Amino acid sequence: MFMDERYSWPDNNKIFEAIPDSFKNEGAIILNDDINLDFSQNVIKRRQAIKIVNEEGLSYFKSISLPQNFDITQQNTPYYKQGRFSKRLIPYIYEYKIKYFAARIIRNKVITEIPVKVTTNKVYWVKNDGERIYDYEYIMNFEDLQVNDIIEYAYKVEIKGSYDSDQFYVNDYFPKLNTNLTIKVVAPGEIKESHVVLNHNIDSAVYTRVDQPSNRYTFQNHTYKFKHLNAIKYPQNSLAGKTLPHVTANIYS
Numbered sequence: 001m002f003m004d005e006r007y008s009w010p011d012n013n014k015i016f017e018a019i020p021d022s023f024k025n026e027g028a029i030i031l032n033d034d035i036n037l038d039f040s041q042n043v044i045k046r047r048q049a050i051k052i053v054n055e056e057g058l059s060y061f062k063s064i065s066l067p068q069n070f071d072i073t074q075q076n077t078p079y080y081k082q083g084r085f086s087k088r089l090i091p092y093i094y095e096y097k098i099k100y101f102a103a104r105i106i107r108n109k110v111i112t113e114i115p116v117k118v119t120t121n122k123v124y125w126v127k128n129d130g131e132r133i134y135d136y137e138y139i140m141n142f143e144d145l146q147v148n149d150i151i152e153y154a155y156k157v158e159i160k161g162s163y164d165s166d167q168f169y170v171n172d173y174f175p176k177l178n179t180n181l182t183i184k185v186v187a188p189g190e191i192k193e194s195h196v197v198l199n200h201n202i203d204s205a206v207y208t209r210v211d212q213p214s215n216r217y218t219f220q221n222h223t224y225k226f227k228h229l230n231a232i233k234y235p236q237n238s239l240a241g242k243t244l245p246h247v248t249a250n251i252y253s
Contacts, residue, residue, distance in 0.1 A: 004097075004099045004100065005099045006100060007100045007101075007102040007154055009102070009113070009154075012111060014106060014111065014152070016031045016032065016049065016051075016150070016177070017031065017177050017178065019031075019051065019177070020228065023177075023228075024053070026053060026174055026231060027052075027053055027054050027055075027056030027057030027058075027174065028050050028052050028053055028056070028057025028058075028060060028174045029051045029053065029174060029175055029176075029177065030048060030050050030172060030174055030175065030179075031049040031050065031051055032047070032177065032179075032180075033046075033048045033049075033172075033176055033179045034048070034180045035070075035179075036182045036184075037168065037182065037183045037184070037249065038182075038184045039183070039184060039185045039186070039249060040184050040186040040219055041184075042158055042159050042160060043156065043157070043158055043159075044156070044157050044159060044163075045154070045156045045157075046154065047152070047153070047154040048152070048153060048154075049106075049152040050150065050151050050152075050174075051149075051150050052145065052146070052148060052149050052150070053147070053148075054147060055147065057147075057174065058146070058147055060173070060174070061142070061145065061151055062141065062142060062145055063139050063140055063141040063142060064139075064140050065089065065090055065137050065138065065139050065140070066090070066096075066098060066137070066138040066140065067090050067093050067096050067137075067157070067164075068090075069089050069091050069164070070163075070167070070168040071091070071164060071165045071167045071169060071246075072171065072172070072173075072232060072244070073167070073169070090123070090137050091163065091164030091165070092125050092164055093159050093160075093161060093162075093163060093164060094160045094161025095158075095159060095160035095161060096135075096157055096159055097157060097158045097159075098138065098155060098156075098157050099155075099156040099157060100154075100156050101116060101118075101140060101153070101154075101155040102116075102153065102154050102155070103116050103140070103152065103153040104151075104152050104153075105142075105144065105145065105149050105150065105152075106149065107146070107148070107150075114142065114144060116141065116142065116153075117140075117141040117143055118138060118139065118140055118141070119139045119141065120136045120137065120138055121137040121139060122134065122135075122136055123135050123136070123137055163249070166248055166249045166250065167246055167248050168181065168183075168247045168248075169244055169245070170202075170224070170226050170246065170247075171229050171230065171231075171244050171245065172229070172231070172232065173232065174231050175228070175229060175230055175231045176228075176229040177228060178226070178227060179224075179226040179227075179229060180223070180224070180226075181223070181224040181225075181226075182222070182223050183197050183222040183247060183249055184219060184220065184221050184222070185197060185219075185220050185222075185249065186217045186218070186219050186220070187217065187218050187220060188216070188218070189214070189215075189216055189217055189218050195250075196220055196249075196250055197222050197247060197248070197249055197250070198247065198248040198250055199247060200242065200245065200246050200247065200248065201242075201245050202224065202246075202247070205225060205226050205245065206224070206225040206226075207222070207223070207224050207225075208222075209221065209222050209223075222247075226245070229245075232244065
């Protein structure tokens, strides 16, 4: 359905890190999560691999919705929403276009690329003046997924405007073995030392920043690597959320 670009899996003999005993009672384990937020090109890429351990994990990952919400402080707190907004998890994005989406299942060490059944749900947002903005939620269904499978998906999207809250958390509802987060922003050259990307409670992460100056701008490349992130299952709010590792991409200030 989304064939503006074709995705080719770079590895046909995928090997994952061994799962620690402390994670084996979870419904699912996120083995790898690679997130690339390129705000200099208005492009987002994600590739995620998940081990399905039991029926809880199967139910949770039987499908995923795009746009994805990276801000877990907004996922379980309907207290500030009303009506049909109260259960909506997808973020508001001015324009969101899927360039490719691919998925494959690893079952008994056999890798099989699978077709993805796509359904849509028409939603709307309300502007400050009361006008409705209509949008679509894209639901990617993995119909053949089973317990003990590994589901791996990858996608690329183009966006316009801010990405909802512009807050990106690295923890998730299930534990994560390996997380790689890359953020690329462009800043005016004369303020290249400013903090366009703000780090919150991530001192223990492996973090690097590389600046690439050009004539009028400076491209800032921020890279984070996390290991063995615990599951976060309590109902979040803004106070609790501030204690978790996350990044603010303050790209419009």
